[in-house]
Amino acid sequence: MTQHFAITEAGEPPAKADPQQAEQVVRLVDVKRRFGTTPAIDGISLSVGKGEVLGIIGRSGAGKSTLIRCLNGLERPDSGQIFIEGRDIAQLGERDLQPLRRRIGMIFQHFNLLSAKTVEDNVALPLKIEGRSKAERRKRAAELLELVGLSEKAKAYPASLSGGQKQRVGIARALAARPALLLSDEATSALDPETTRSILVLLKDINRQLGLTVLLVTHEMEVVRSIADRVAVIDTGRIVEEGPVWSVFADPKSQITQSLLGGIRPQLPAEIAVLLKPAGKEAILRIDVAGEAARGPLLSDLVAEVPGAFRLIHGGVDHVQSQPVASLFLGVPAIKADHVARIVEFLKTRNARVEVLGYVTGND
Numbered sequence: 001m002t003q004h005f006a007i008t009e010a011g012e013p014p015a016k017a018d019p020q021q022a023e024q025v026v027r028l029v030d031v032k033r034r035f036g037t038t039p040a041i042d043g044i045s046l047s048v049g050k051g052e053v054l055g056i057i058g059r060s061g062a063g064k065s066t067l068i069r070c071l072n073g074l075e076r077p078d079s080g081q082i083f084i085e086g087r088d089i090a091q092l093g094e095r096d097l098q099p100l101r102r103r104i105g106m107i108f109q110h111f112n113l114l115s116a117k118t119v120e121d122n123v124a125l126p127l128k129i130e131g132r133s134k135a136e137r138r139k140r141a142a143e144l145l146e147l148v149g150l151s152e153k154a155k156a157y158p159a160s161l162s163g164g165q166k167q168r169v170g171i172a173r174a175l176a177a178r179p180a181l182l183l184s185d186e187a188t189s190a191l192d193p194e195t196t197r198s199i200l201v202l203l204k205d206i207n208r209q210l211g212l213t214v215l216l217v218t219h220e221m222e223v224v225r226s227i228a229d230r231v232a233v234i235d236t237g238r239i240v241e242e243g244p245v246w247s248v249f250a251d252p253k254s255q256i257t258q259s260l261l262g263g264i265r266p267q268l269p270a271e272i273a274v275l276l277k278p279a280g281k282e283a284i285l286r287i288d289v290a291g292e293a294a295r296g297p298l299l300s301d302l303v304a305e306v307p308g309a310f311r312l313i314h315g316g317v318d319h320v321q322s323q324p325v326a327s328l329f330l331g332v333p334a335i336k337a338d339h340v341a342r343i344v345e346f347l348k349t350r351n352a353r354v355e356v357l358g359y360v361t362g363n364d
């Protein structure tokens with residue numbers, strides 16, 4: 001039998017809320033949605049804890065939009081459960097979905113502002129829908145515009161704003177009804193890199209200041225890197241990898257994740273990659289090391305343990321969620337038979353991942 005749970009205006013937990021989910025704002029259990037023979041969502045289970053920022057990343061066609069539409073109740077899953085603050089929305093009728101949708105603030109790639117309304121009226125729109133008084137709407141809009149740094153634009157119209165300013169208005173509007181969850185659908189995809197950074201900083205500030213739970217869907221790893229605590233990588237409607245952002249960055253297991261990371265992790269320079277052969281005078285090593293293992297004096301210990309010269313070809317140390325994540329490319333003389341093997345062995349004892357990418361002859 002279908003159960004319909006009522007939600008109060010104040011958004012208090014209903015009597016039938018799942019007590020196990022008290023601290024989980026979102027929980028999906030084996031959600032499936034297919035279109036004809038295409039499984040857009042093929043058994044996704046995930047949860048987002050209170051105050052957490054979860055990044056969902058995937059390539060075009062991975063199922064991101066379908067997932068968002070299921071989360072905000074625009075799409076019905078074929079099977080599975082979608083709990084928002086402990087209530088299974090997949091079971092709710094349209095009438096009961098309305099108050100639940102207000103628990104989710106959304107921001108969009110193209111901002112979706114009403115051009116005929118001023119900035120403050122756009123921000124206050126969710127409160128107008130809730131039937132709040134004009135005075136209350138004004139007060140809340142002013143607070144939110146201050147939060148997003150746009151107080152002086154209250155009376156302006158969207159057409160006079162830059163893309164970044166429009167998204168700030170979008171964020172203020174999404175927060176107007178004090179949602180439990182902020183759902184971000186490619187919110188920075190239409191913005192230039194600098195504006196993207198400023199919007200991500202704002203979102204992270206809001207997450208920290210208000211303890212707001214954020215689920216952001218994107219195809220850009222840089223977005224995940226900047227603000228997410230955890231990431232779920234989806235492909236063909238399934239989660240192929242999930243974990244704390246820094247550990248997925250340090251050790252991407254799936255080919256999809258590796259390719260999504262391709263643009264922001266150091267890669268062997270193309271002019272050296274074309275020279276690689278199965279044998280040669282110099283081995284080219286890729287070393288990935290992160291967290292505690294990357295904090296020690298790895299290279300000087302290497303030289304002490306396995307004496308000999310090597311050259312640094314390329315690489316860098318990134319900091320993701322305050323954890324060092326290093327990728328280094330070394331050129332190691334491969335003249336003595338076991339020299340490269342000893343280096344590889346030593347680095348592995350230090351929890352580094354090492355791959356011999358190939359050899360260069362030295363005559364190229």
Ligand SMILES: Nc1ncnc2c1ncn2[C@@H]1O[C@H](COP(=O)(O)OP(=O)(O)OP(=O)(O)O)[C@@H](O)[C@H]1O
Nearest residue numbers: 035038039040058059060061062063064065066067
């Ligand atoms: N209404 C629909 N009818 C038929 N097929 C659909 C429909 N919606 C989505 N699909 C299919 O489901 C799969 C997932 O699509 P979805 O739009 O959710 O992916 P996406 O990750 O959001 O992609 P993009 O980043 O390009 O928007 C795709 O193969 C898509 O063609």
